[in-house]
Amino acid sequence: MKYRSAFDIIGPVMIGPSSSHTAGAARIGRVARTLFGSQPKKAVISLYGSFAKTYKGHGTDVAIVGGLLDFDTYDERIPSSLKLAEDAGMEIIFTIENTVTDHPNTVRINIYDDKKELEVVGISIGGGTIEITELNSFKLKLSGEHPAILVVHNDQFGVISAVTNIFAKYEINIGHMEVSRKEKGQMALMVIEVDQKIDQNVIAEIEKLPNVTQIIRMVE
Template sequence: MRFKDVFSIIGPGMIGPSSSHTAGAVRLGRVARGLFGEEPKRAEIVFYGSLAATYSGHGTDLAVIAGLLAFDTDDERIPESLELAELAGMKIDFQTSSVPAVHPNTLTIKLSSGSRRSQMTGCSIGGGNIEVIEVNGFDLKFTANYPALIVYHVDRPGVLASLTRLLSDAGVNIGYMDVDRRARLGQAATVIEMDGAIPEKLLSEIKKLTHVKSLNYIDMNGGGPHCDSAL
């Protein structure tokens, strides 16, 4: 990975011993909550690689739950996150896996409330930075450093052209895009990271596009999440 500035190496302001095992884990938890759209009633976290061996001692468990509670990396409540989650009625299950992962600091977060389900896998790649690599069964990569839009749609000609045209007409600049599909002409998902936030009206227009089923929108810089999918 190429670090863009010195703060990418030093890491953000944080509570905890490690930017990789703590600050990055908080951000992964916050992204997972944003994609889910609300505070979950149940959370299952699976740790891989070095996190599987050290998550308790390095406070990664506390950090992930803090993110699910929408805490920031420097929130002084992080050490009490498990107790606060319990008080909020959240059921938590920590697991470890010996399955090889793409990065030593990889975890999967599975969230649910009633019939609503969501799953995300991501990596803490250093300096508090993260990379999401899977969302709800689709291999989608993004960093959450910028506002991110995930559109679930049917794989048909013209879907992406219609989507990007709407963004372009609204003056939204696309910085990054990734697409995955489960089968040719089957279910697909597209993630787009943009240079700026997008308004609710534009999200509504995107949802009306032919072959679009649902979407997630997450802005870690303060724009808040939007979620209309129950996967």
């Protein structure tokens, strides 16, 4: 991985002893909450690799839950996040997994409320930098550092070009984009990260496109 600046190595302003195990974990939790769209009522947090071995000593547990409570990496409430989650009525379950993953700092977060559920897999790759690598079994690569939308759509001809044409119409530059699908002709997912804020009128126009079924917007 290439680092853009010294701060990617040193890490962000944060609560906790480790940029990878604490700041990165908090960011994964916060991106999961953002993708969910609200504070969940229940979270099952499955830890792998070094996350599983050191999560209490490095504050990975309180960091992830802090992220689910929408706390930033430097929020002084993070050490108390387990109690604050309990006070907020959020049920938290931690599981330790023995499966060997591609990256040692891996967490799977399943979050729920009365109407919806979401599964997110994230990795902390150093200096507080993260990647979301899986969303509801879709493989992807999402940093959470840039304005982004996730477009759920039917795998049909012309959908991708229709979406990118709307971005071109509004002169929005796409920095990263990828498409994944589970089966040909079935549900697919577009991940689009851009260089500037995505206005609501852009979202509304994409929502009206044929074969687009859902848009998940990352809050900038």
